[in-house]
Amino acid sequence: MRDTTLGRNIVHAFGENRLTLVAVGILLLLLLCAMFGQSLAPYDPLTTDGAAKLSSPSSTHPFGTDALGRDILSRVMVAARLDLGMAISAVVLSFTLGLTLGAVAGYFGGWPDRIVGRLMDTIMAFPLFVLAMGIVAALGNTELNIILATMIINLPFYSRFARGEVNVRREMGYVEAARMGGNKALPVLINHIIPNILPPMMVQASLNMGWAILNAAGLSFIGLGVRPPTPEWGIMVSEGASFIISGEWWTFVFPGAALVLAVFCFNLLGDGLRDLLDPRRRI
Amino acid sequence: MTAQLQIENFSLVFRTRQGMVRALEDVSLWITGSEIVGVVGESGSGKSVLAYAIMGLQDAAAQVTGGRITFGGMDMLGASEEALVDVRGREIAMIFQSPRTALNPIRRVGRQIEDILSQHANVPASKLRSQAIAALERVHIPDPERRYKAYPFELSGGMCQRVMIAMALACSPSLLIADEPTTGLDVTTQAVIMDLIREMSRSSRMATLLITHDLALAGEYCDRIAVMHAGHLVEIAPVAELLHHPAHPYTRQLLAATPTPHSSIEDLVSIPGQLPDLRGDLPACRFSGRCERHAPICDERPLPWATLSPTHHVRCRSPL
Amino acid sequence: MSFVWKRLLGTVPSLAGVIVVTFLLSHALPGDPAAYFAGPAANAVSIAEVRAKLGLDQSLPLQFLHYLGDLARGDLGHSLTTGQPVVTDLLQRLPASMELTFFALVFAVAIAIPMGVWAATRPDSLVDHVCRATVSVAAAFPTFFVGLLLVYVFYFLLDLAPEPVGRLNEILYTVPPHVTGMYTLDSLIAGDWPVLAASLAQLVLPAISLGLFALAPIARITRAAMLQSLGSDFTRTARASGLKRGKILFTYAFRNALLPVSNVLGMVFSFLLGANVLIEQVYGWQGIGAYAVNAVLASDYAAVQGFVLMMAVLYVLLNLLVDLAGTLIDPRVRFEA
Ligand SMILES: Nc1ncnc2c1ncn2[C@@H]1O[C@H](COP(=O)(O)OP(=O)(O)OP(=O)(O)O)[C@@H](O)[C@H]1O
Numbered sequence: 053m054r055d056t057t058l059g060r061n062i063v064h065a066f067g068e069n070r071l072t073l074v075a076v077g078i079l080l081l082l083l084l085c086a087m088f089g090q091s092l093a094p095y096d097p098l099t100t101d102g103a104a105k106l107s108s109p110s111s112t113h114p115f116g117t118d119a120l121g122r123d124i125l126s127r128v129m130v131a132a133r134l135d136l137g138m139a140i141s142a143v144v145l146s147f148t149l150g151l152t153l154g155a156v157a158g159y160f161g162g163w164p165d166r167i168v169g170r171l172m173d174t175i176m177a178f179p180l181f182v183l184a185m186g187i188v189a190a191l192g193n194t195e196l197n198i199i200l201a202t203m204i205i206n207l208p209f210y211s212r213f214a215r216g217e218v219n220v221r222r223e224m225g226y227v228e229a230a231r232m233g234g235n236k237a238l239p240v241l242i243n244h245i246i247p248n249i250l251p252p253m254m255v256q257a258s259l260n261m262g263w264a265i266l267n268a269a270g271l272s273f274i275g276l277g278v279r280p281p282t283p284e285w286g287i288m289v290s291e292g293a294s295f296i297i298s299g300e301w302w303t304f305v306f307p308g309a310a311l312v313l314a315v316f317c318f319n320l321l322g323d324g325l326r327d328l329l330d331p332r333r334r335i
Numbered sequence: 336m337t338a339q340l341q342i343e344n345f346s347l348v349f350r351t352r353q354g355m356v357r358a359l360e361d362v363s364l365w366i367t368g369s370e371i372v373g374v375v376g377e378s379g380s381g382k383s384v385l386a387y388a389i390m391g392l393q394d395a396a397a398q399v400t401g402g403r404i405t406f407g408g409m410d411m412l413g414a415s416e417e418a419l420v421d422v423r424g425r426e427i428a429m430i431f432q433s434p435r436t437a438l439n440p441i442r443r444v445g446r447q448i449e450d451i452l453s454q455h456a457n458v459p460a461s462k463l464r465s466q467a468i469a470a471l472e473r474v475h476i477p478d479p480e481r482r483y484k485a486y487p488f489e490l491s492g493g494m495c496q497r498v499m500i501a502m503a504l505a506c507s508p509s510l511l512i513a514d515e516p517t518t519g520l521d522v523t524t525q526a527v528i529m530d531l532i533r534e535m536s537r538s539s540r541m542a543t544l545l546i547t548h549d550l551a552l553a554g555e556y557c558d559r560i561a562v563m564h565a566g567h568l569v570e571i572a573p574v575a576e577l578l579h580h581p582a583h584p585y586t587r588q589l590l591a592a593t594p595t596p597h598s599s600i601e602d603l604v605s606i607p608g609q610l611p612d613l614r615g616d617l618p619a620c621r622f623s624g625r626c627e628r629h630a631p632i633c634d635e636r637p638l639p640w641a642t643l644s645p646t647h648h649v650r651c652r653s654p655l
Numbered sequence: 656m657s658f659v660w661k662r663l664l665g666t667v668p669s670l671a672g673v674i675v676v677t678f679l680l681s682h683a684l685p686g687d688p689a690a691y692f693a694g695p696a697a698n699a700v701s702i703a704e705v706r707a708k709l710g711l712d713q714s715l716p717l718q719f720l721h722y723l724g725d726l727a728r729g730d731l732g733h734s735l736t737t738g739q740p741v742v743t744d745l746l747q748r749l750p751a752s753m754e755l756t757f758f759a760l761v762f763a764v765a766i767a768i769p770m771g772v773w774a775a776t777r778p779d780s781l782v783d784h785v786c787r788a789t790v791s792v793a794a795a796f797p798t799f800f801v802g803l804l805l806v807y808v809f810y811f812l813l814d815l816a817p818e819p820v821g822r823l824n825e826i827l828y829t830v831p832p833h834v835t836g837m838y839t840l841d842s843l844i845a846g847d848w849p850v851l852a853a854s855l856a857q858l859v860l861p862a863i864s865l866g867l868f869a870l871a872p873i874a875r876i877t878r879a880a881m882l883q884s885l886g887s888d889f890t891r892t893a894r895a896s897g898l899k900r901g902k903i904l905f906t907y908a909f910r911n912a913l914l915p916v917s918n919v920l921g922m923v924f925s926f927l928l929g930a931n932v933l934i935e936q937v938y939g940w941q942g943i944g945a946y947a948v949n950a951v952l953a954s955d956y957a958a959v960q961g962f963v964l965m966m967a968v969l970y971v972l973l974n975l976l977v978d979l980a981g982t983l984i985d986p987r988v989r990f991e992a
C-alpha cells in the first residue's frame with residue numbers, strides 16, 4: 053500500500069516534473085566542480101596574467117578575466133568547493149544539532165522544552181543576517197565562523213520542526229507500543245521516532261540549502277570571512293562590482309550566475325522532494 | 336398552476352482525472368407554493384450536487400449532460416451569470432450545514448445581512464441597519480440589536496444557524512434550499528431550527544427543499560419526500576404514503592435503518608452493501624447491486640418510472 | 656485596549672533575549688573583548704586601560720549590570736571610526752535605512768499580493784504557472800547580485816537610472832532641511848519637487864533589488880491563503896447569496912486571507928532588515944547597514960554591537976506592529992488576548 057503511493061509520488065515528482073531531474077543534474081555538475089574543480093579548471097585560479105587584464109569572454113577565456121588577468125571560469129569552478137562546502141557544512145551541523153535539541157524538547161517536554169524554546173525564540177528575535185554578521189564580527193573574521201554563524205541562524209527551523217513532529221508522534225500507536233514493550237525513552241526516540249521524521253527534515257534541509265548559500269555568500273560579499281585572493285562567488289561579485297561603471301560585466305555576472313544557479317537548483321530539488329513526500333502540500 | 340421550481344430529466348457529470356463521475360442522472364422533481372419537499376439519501380447520493388446545480392453554483396469540473404431546470408419560468412441552465420447572481424439570495428436562498436463556518440468569521444453578522452440587503456433589495460444605506468436588525472428579529476433572535484454587532488465566533492451553533500436563516504430570508508425568496516441545516520447541532524437545537532424553517536415557510540409562502548440523510552426528520556417536517564440513491568432519484572411521494580407504503584426496495588431499507596419512537600436500537604437494520612462507484616460503467620438501476628429483488632429485466636435500459644398514484648412515483652421494475 | 660498591553664508585554668522576553676545575546680557577543684566570547692574595543696592599533700597598555708574603563712576586569716554578572724545601566728541611559732559606547740557616540744551615529748543614519756526598507760516593502764507587497772490573488776483565482780492556469788516560475792526565479796537571486804545587475808542594465812547600458820551615488824546626487828541637488836531625515840518626506844514637506852523627484856529616482860533601483868527577494872514568500876502565502884478562503888464555506892455562502900464577484904473576492908475572501916499574509920511579514924522583515932546591509936553596500940546608501948559593514952571591517956566593535964541591538968529592537972517592534980495589525984484584521988485574535 054505504502055509502496056505504491058510512494059512509487060506514484062516518485063513518478064509524479066520526477067516524471068511529471070522533469071525540472072527536478074534537471075536540477076539534480078546541475079547540482080551533480082556543481083558538486084563535481086567542488087570536488088575536482090582544481091584539476092578540471094583550464095587555468096590556475098590564482099595565477100595572474102598582466103597581459104590579459106579584464107579581457108572579455110573569448111575562446112581562450114570563456115568567462116573572461118578579472119582585473120589581475122585571472123581566468124574567471126577557473127575561479128568560478130574552484131569557488132564551488134568553498135561556497136557549497138560552507139553551506140553544506142552549516143546545514144549538516146544545523147540539521148544534527150537542531151534535530152537533537154528539537155527531539156529532546158519534543159519528547160521530554162518540561163524544562164528541556166522550555167529552555168530550547170526560549171533559545172530558539174531568542175535567535176528568531178534577530179533579523180537573521182544581522183545576527184550572523186554580529187556573530188562573525190564577535191568570533192573573528194574566518195571561514196569557520198561563517199559556517200558557525202550560518203549554522204546558528206538555521207538552527208531554529210530544524211529544532212522547531214523536529215520538536216513539532218516528535219511531539220505529534222510521541223502519542224502515536226507504534227511509539228506507545230514500543231514504550232509498553234519496555235523500551236526506555238532514548239531507544240524509543242532513536243529507533244522509532246527519529247527515523248520517521250528524517251524524510252520531512254531532509255526536505256526542509258534541501259529547501260534551506262539555497263538560503264544557507266545566499267547567507268554565506270552575502271557575508272563574504274561584504275568582506276567577512278573569506279579573504280582575497282581566495283576564489284569564492286560572493287567575494288568575486290564584490291570584486292567585479294567596481295567594473296560595472298566601466299562596462300566589464302563578465303567580472304561579476306558569471307560568479308553571480310553561479311550563485312543563482314546553485315540556489316535555484318537546491319530550491320527546485322527541495323520542492324521536488326516535498327512533492328515526493330506529500331504531493332498535497334504543493335503550493 | 337405552474338411549479339416554482341421544475342427539474343426535468345437532469346443529468347450532470349464531473350470530469351476528473353480518475354474519469355467521469357456520473358453524479359446525477361435523469362433526475363426530475365418539482366416544487367411549488369409553500370410546500371416542503373425533502374430530498375433524502377445516503378452520503379454521496381448526490382443531494383448537494385443537485386442543490387448547487389439548481390443555484391448554478393456547480394464546481395468547475397461539473398458538466399450538465401442533459402435535462403432542464405426552470406425556476407419561475409426562467410431557464411436556469413441557459414441563464415447568464417448576471418441573471419443567476421441576481422436570482423441567488425433574492426429569489427432562491429440557501430442555508431448549509433455547520434453554520435459556524437458558513438458565516439464569514441471576521442465580519443459582524445449584521446454586516447453580512449446588510450451585504451445581501453444592499454445587493455438585492457435596493458435598501459438605502461440609512462435603512463440598512465434597521466432592516467438587518469428586523470431580519471434578525473424575524474427569526475426570533477433575542478436582543479437583535481446586540482447580536483447585530485456580534486461575530487460568528489461569539490454565537491452558539493444554533494444562533495449561527497438562525498443568523499443564516501435570517502440572511503436567507505432577508506429578501507423574502509420564493510425558494511429556500513436547506514442542505515442538512517441541522518447537522519452538527521445538538522438535538523434540541525435541531526428541533527428549534529426545523530420548527531423555525533417550517534414556520535418561515537408557512538408564513539412567507541416560500542417553498543423549501545430540505546436536504547437531509549435523516550428520513551425521520553424529513554418525515555416530520557416535509558409534505559413530500561424524494562429519495563435519492565447514487566445519483567438517481569428513485570422514489571417520490573407524499574410523506575404518509577412514502578413512510579407507510581414505500582415502493583422502492585431502497586426506501587424500505589432506509590426506513591428500516593431509521594429509528595422511530597416505537598422502535599428500539601436492536602430493531603434497526605443497516606443497509607447492506609455500499610453505494611456503487613459513480614465512475615465508469617453503471618447498471619441501468621444503480622441499486623441492483625444491493626437489491627435482493629434484482630432480476631435480469633432490471634438491467635434493461637431505460638429504467639422506467641412506475642406511477643402508483645398521481646403523486647407517488649417510483650423508479651423500479653418490481654416495486655413493492 | 657487591553658490586548659495592546661498584552662502584546663507589548665509579550666515583547667519583553669524577546670527584548671530580554673536580545674539584550675543577553677548582544678551582551679554575550681561582546682563580553683563573554685573567547686578572545687579578548689578589550690582588544691576588540693580598543694581597536695586594531697592598540698598596544699598592551701591601551702588594552703589594559705580599555706579593559707579597566709569598560710569594567711571588563713569585573714565578574715560577568717557585574718558587567719551585565721553595568722551593561723544594563725548603560726543601555727538604560729541610552730549609552731552604546733563610542734565609535735572608533737567616527738569618534739561619536741554610537742547612538743548618535745545610528746540615529747543619524749536610521750532614516751535612510753527605514754526609507755529604503757519602506758519602499759522595498761511597498762514594492763514587494765504591491766507586486767506580490769495582486770500576483771498571488773490573481774494566481775489563486777485561476778489555479779493551474781498559465782497565469783498561475785508564470786507567477787510561480789517568476790517568483791521562484793526571483794527567490795534564487797542574491798540581493799547584492801540583483802542590485803549590481805540592475806545598476807549595470809539601467810544605469811550603464813540604458814542610462815535610465817541615475818548614478819548609484821547614494822540617497823541624492825549632492826553635486827546637483829541640496830539635501831532638504833532636516834525634519835524626519837527621510838529625503839522623500841523632507842523634500843515633500845519643503846515643497847522641493849526637483850529634490851523629491853531626484854531622491855525618488857535614487858530609491859527605485861535599490862528598493863526593487865531589496866524587494867525582489869520578498870516577492871516569493873508574500874506571493875506564495877497570498878496564493879495559498881486566497882485558495883483556502885475562496886474554497887471555504889463562507890465564500891460559498893456569499894456566492895449562494897448572490898453577492899457580486901468583486902465583493903466576494905475582496906470583502907470576503909481577501910480579508911480573510913490577510914491574516915496568514917500578515918503572519919509571514921515577520922519573516923519578510925527579518926529578511927529585509929538583513930539584506931538592507933547588502934543593498935546599502937551596493938548603492939553607496941548612507942544607512943545603518945553601510946555603517947555596520949565599515950564598523951565590522953574596522954573592528955569597531957561598539958558600533959557593530961549597537962547596530963545589532965538596534966536592528967533587533969527594530970525587528971521586535973515591527974513584529975509587534977504586524978501583530979497588532981493582525982488583531983485589527985481578525986476579531987478572534989482580539990478576543991483571545
Ligand atoms: N467536484 C466534484 N468532483 C468530482 N466528484 C464530485 C464533486 N462533487 C461531488 N462529487 C461526487 O458526487 C457525488 C455526490 O456528492 P454529494 O456531495 O452531492 O453527496 P451528498 O448526497 O450531498 O452527500 P452528503 O450527505 O455527504 O452531503 C459523490 O460521489 C461525490 O464524490
Ligand SMILES: [Mg+2]
Nearest residue numbers: 382383384514
Ligand atoms: Mg451534501
